Amino acid sequence: MIGRAEEDENVAKRDAPVTTRHYLYAYAALIVLASASLGLSLLPVHTGLGVALAIGALKAFIVLAWFMHLVQENFGSKVFMFLAGLLVFTLVLLTALDPLTRAPYPPPPAENTVFRRAAH
Amino acid sequence: MPAPSPAEQFATLERQGATLRFGMWLFLTSELLLFSGFFALYGAYRATYSADFQAALHHNTLAYGSVNTYVLLTSSFTVALSVSAIRRGAGKAASAWLGLSALFGLAFLVIKAAEYGVHIHEGALPGHWYRFREAPTLGGARFYTLYWITTGAHALHVTGGIGVLLWLAWHARRGRYLPEYHPTFEMGTLYWHFVDVMWIFIWPIFYLT
Numbered sequence: 001m002i003g004r005a006e007e008d009e010n011v012a013k014r015d016a017p018v019t020t021r022h023y024l025y026a027y028a029a030l031i032v033l034a035s036a037s038l039g040l041s042l043l044p045v046h047t048g049l050g051v052a053l054a055i056g057a058l059k060a061f062i063v064l065a066w067f068m069h070l071v072q073e074n075f076g077s078k079v080f081m082f083l084a085g086l087l088v089f090t091l092v093l094l095t096a097l098d099p100l101t102r103a104p105y106p107p108p109p110a111e112n113t114v115f116r117r118a119a120h
Numbered sequence: 121m122p123a124p125s126p127a128e129q130f131a132t133l134e135r136q137g138a139t140l141r142f143g144m145w146l147f148l149t150s151e152l153l154l155f156s157g158f159f160a161l162y163g164a165y166r167a168t169y170s171a172d173f174q175a176a177l178h179h180n181t182l183a184y185g186s187v188n189t190y191v192l193l194t195s196s197f198t199v200a201l202s203v204s205a206i207r208r209g210a211g212k213a214a215s216a217w218l219g220l221s222a223l224f225g226l227a228f229l230v231i232k233a234a235e236y237g238v239h240i241h242e243g244a245l246p247g248h249w250y251r252f253r254e255a256p257t258l259g260g261a262r263f264y265t266l267y268w269i270t271t272g273a274h275a276l277h278v279t280g281g282i283g284v285l286l287w288l289a290w291h292a293r294r295g296r297y298l299p300e301y302h303p304t305f306e307m308g309t310l311y312w313h314f315v316d317v318m319w320i321f322i323w324p325i326f327y328l329t
Binding site: 020026037041051073080081088091095097 | 138141142145149152153156159160161163164166167168182186189190193194196197199200201203204310313314316317320321323324325327328
């Protein structure tokens with residue numbers, strides 16, 4: 001439950017909406033970033049998935065903050081969305097870390113003398 | 121149209137609107153869980169079949185995916201402009217912006233269908249139907265199975281989103297949303313932006329690098 005003061009603050013934020021100019025800047029930034037991602041992927045030098053995902057995260061932040069008006073929402077909503085993103089990142093990271101940190105499997109038993117003896 | 125009044129459990133319209141929006145954010149985070157499952161699987165398989173994934177990705181249809189990225193980003197912009205219009209009390213302008221956004225969504229699906237056609241022709245199909253000669257590996261098969269599941273789920277969301285946009289456009293044209301109170305309108309547009317955010321991450325992992 002939020003108090004009267006916090007509610008007044010939220011209403012004041014909603015009364016100062018994101019303007020069309022903000023939308024235009026956000027859109028321009030998204031196009032520039034998307035083109036940067038595409039350009040980097042076409043370069044002969046391999047930049048890696050991390051860079052592409054970092055640019056993607058920046059684009060997602062722009063959409064969330066201005067197109068979805070998260071900048072105008074109350075503090076609780078912002079924290080909630082940040083935690084949701086953090087948990088998804090943790091889930092993906094931990095799942096990928098499992099195969100990355102496994103010890104390599106032993107080689108197949110082609111040179112195993114026991115099998116050779118059995119074949120002869 | 122009569123001035124709206126808050127439901128009895130809310131002291132003010134502002135509080136009611138904030139609660140509705142918060143509910144929508146909750147719904148979107150539950151949707152995020154669905155896609156995070158796909159992303160987690162992708163991370164695990166990419167770590168396991170790193171070279172195969174690179175080869176399969178190299179043969180994916182970059183042009184289709186990239187054009188679709190620009191189409192979706194532009195649709196998000198026009199949806200944002202519709203919110204700006206509804207806040208000014210220009211319901212017909214908002215309806216026009218949403219109609220244009222729905223057209224962008226339709227264009228996305230048409231391009232996606234063409235892309236799927238290419239994959240079907242090449243044999244880059246999911247599961248045991250996989251027969252893509254350019255990447256004839258187990259990792260390649262895993263890559264395209266994940267590709268079909270993830271982009272398919274996303275395309276279904278785009279289809280649902282187009283329906284939402286058209287529904288909002290219809291009601292905006294009839295003057296149902298007031299400049300000072302339009303949470304339903306904002307909730308619908310939030311859904312479309314969410315679909316865009318998911319594509320922002322699908323594009324690099326399946327098409328770029």
